[in-house]
Amino acid sequence: MQQIENTTTPITTATALDWYRTMHRIRRFDETIDELFAQGKVHGTTHLYIGEEAVATGVIATLEPGDVITSTHRGHGHNIALGGDIQAMMAELLGRATGYCHGVGGSMHIADQSRGNLGANGIVGAGLPIAVGAALGFAMRHESHLVVAFTGDGALNEGAFHEAANLAAIWRLPVVFVVENNQYGMSGSVKEMFAIGHLADRAAGYGIPATMVDGMDIFSVWETASRAVEAVRKGQGPHLIEAVTYRYKGHSKSDANRYRSRDEIQQWRQRDPIDHLRRYLADQGIDPTELDRIRQEEVQAVAQALQYAEDSPWPEVRMLDDAVYALEEGDHA
Amino acid sequence: MPEMTYAAAVRSAMEWEMAKDPRVFVMGEDIGVYGGAFGVTMGMVDRFGKDRVRDTPIAEEGIVGAGIGAALVGMRPIVEMQFSDFIMNAMDQVVNQAAKIHFMFGGRMSVPLVIRGPAGAGTGAAAQHSQSLEAWFHHVPGLKVVMPAFPDDARGLLLTAIRDPNPVLFYEHKLLYKIKGEVTESDEGVPLGRGLIRRYGTHATVVTYSLMVHRVLEAALQLEQKGWDVEVIDLRSLVPMDIPLVIESVKRTGRLAICHEAVGRGGIGGEIAARILESEAFDYLEAPLLRITGLNTPVPYSPPLESAFMPSVDRIAQSLATWLVHEGVSA
Ligand SMILES: Cc1ncc(C[n+]2csc(CCOP(=O)(O)OP(=O)(O)O)c2C)c(N)n1
Ligand SMILES: [Mg+2]
Secondary structure, three states, X not given: OOEOOOOOOOOEHHHHHHHHHHHHHHXXXXXXXXXXXXXXXXXXXXXXXXXXXXXXHHHHOOOOOOOEXXXXXXXXXXXXXXXXXXHHHHHHHOOOOOOOOOOOOOHHHOOOHHHOEOXXXXXXXXXXXXXXXXXXXXXXXXXXXXXXXXXXXXXXXXXXHHHXXXXXHHOOOOEEEEXXXXXXXXXXXXXXXXXXXXXXXXXXXXXXXXXXXXXXXXXXXXHHHHHHHXXXXXXXXXXXXXXXXXXXXXXXXXXXXXXXXXXXHHHHHOOOHHHHHHHHHHHXXXXXXXXXXXHHHHHHHHHHHHHHHHHOOOXXXXXXXXXXXXXXXXXXX | OOEEEHHHHHHHHHHHHHHHOOOEEEEEOOOOOOOOOOOOOOOHHHXXXXXXXXEOOOOHHHHHHHHHHXXXXXXXXXXXXXXXXXXXXXXXXXXXXXXXXXXXXXXXXXXXXXXXXXXXXXXXXXXXXXXXXXXXXXXXXXXXXXXXOOHHHHHHHHHHHHHOOOOEEEEEEHHHOOOEEEOOOOOOOOOOOOXXXXXXXXXXXXXXXXXXXXXXXXXXXHHHHHOOOEEEEEOOEEEOOOHHHHHHHHHHHOOEEEEEEEEOOOOHHHHHHHHHHOOHHHHHOOOOOEEEEEXXXXXXXXXXXXXXXXXXXXXXXXXXXXXXXXXXXXX
């Protein structure tokens, strides 16, 4: 097996090919959503993960069964990297009864709890204290699971982040905060919304060790996350990773991109995380047709998911009657 | 009179007051070059600069609190909440601070602050971006709550809200931003606490506000074709609330229905009902009252569910018709 050099643990080619597949699945899924919105086939809004695929894929690759994540409004990639079912995801986006939330939630609330996703969130920063609470639960029960709390850069300016970071630190909880610094919170550039150069520097104020990583390079992401996860699992308390990345598409469907230049977007696209991985795999001697085939399979899979969603029934209004309260603990109907 | 959209009317009020009064400024998330999530502040930064059309980080508690502080030293801030649901992140500043300061300090200070933003469902924005939580703020002494239904009211009421020495929650409805209407660009504000009879009728009084004014008026047309004639009151502001207008109307019609988009349980409808039952209009009531409201659920995403959540024109017309028939009101 070929192995990746300069990393603490070897990556097999098979693993790298898996990542390649996952990243394409995320991209194609969100490209499809983008098209559906453009065609007016979906209502509401959505936040696409295109350009940021290496972060979710690389971080989630370091997790073990029983670990959990909290996700964000830009959560499709997290759920797909966890192995989520793209048919149920697509059905949710189309508001169908077969969706993850039976059509009640939509784009911002897709989450596969069976795979450890405690929730995507429409409220910026809201997942962070929830992540801390999950870690508290694990710690109180002496379980070795950990929590990855995904967050955007913009969310670091919400009070919720600060309260969560401090709680995690003083209680030495097993949380890895993963800041997806895609340079903007909607139109607010990190240059204008922060008075510090590196977001990772924030962690020091809470006594949390932090690492910055190139979020367009999945190997770096994976390696950094592996180290953080290892330390956190050993009981050393929380860690913060700032993954520097970029969102290619508008913030949501209604974004005219007035706050950034075409040039800037173009420059970041040159550093595309999927191309980066592809070049690596080609260098390893993988036949490009094999790589094309993987991509094609994912395009197919997403097309099938869309077909499944379109063929699925709409939810019936009377389902709302029983939807608001759980009947008993663990009622996850 | 120029025609303008509801969104443009909101903008017009802010611009008018900013041009006139240097103490007035706006701050909020993505209100500068982006122009606001719903385009309400579009172009304002070009006219007034980044200082007075101030983009903020995503920090609702911080910016509402900063609005209060600026108000305390003599500014007249307008804080935009990108979705009114996000006021939840600023609850302490709104409820424990802004609402209390004047009272708690013995009237020595006041908080001339406007918090404005879109409320309501109908855009597929789901449970955390579609709520109508006006009843919560209506319940808190010290706050005023305004919910215009038409562009001219949006402009006139916002002018008055900015000039008010108290904290005012100004709720716009997402589905109203694009509606058009004639608006006079004058200095005259619309007073808070005056409802309007949008349609006269004899069989029943229907009290409503915001988006539902439009739907109730449409439903009233359907009923008219069947021979019923309902009166429609647009409250325009919930605190202060024009209860005398409702009393006077109910004394004429003898029947009261209330329609709002917000969840029925604990909603404004209950308060209006109680106020009428406590009043001299009680003796004139000929029927149990009727509430037509949002379902008692969070706002669902899927289009058929979301439509069922909100009172539709058909649901309103049917509810009213069934009620009138049941009460033996002949058309
Ligand atoms: C409390 C709250 N405030 C504002 C918003 C509106 N909003 C949604 S996403 C977003 C930007 C978030 O930026 P960031 O955390 O960097 O995540 P990104 O979108 O870049 O992934 C904003 C302002 C919200 N959903 N919740
Ligand atoms: Mg961001």
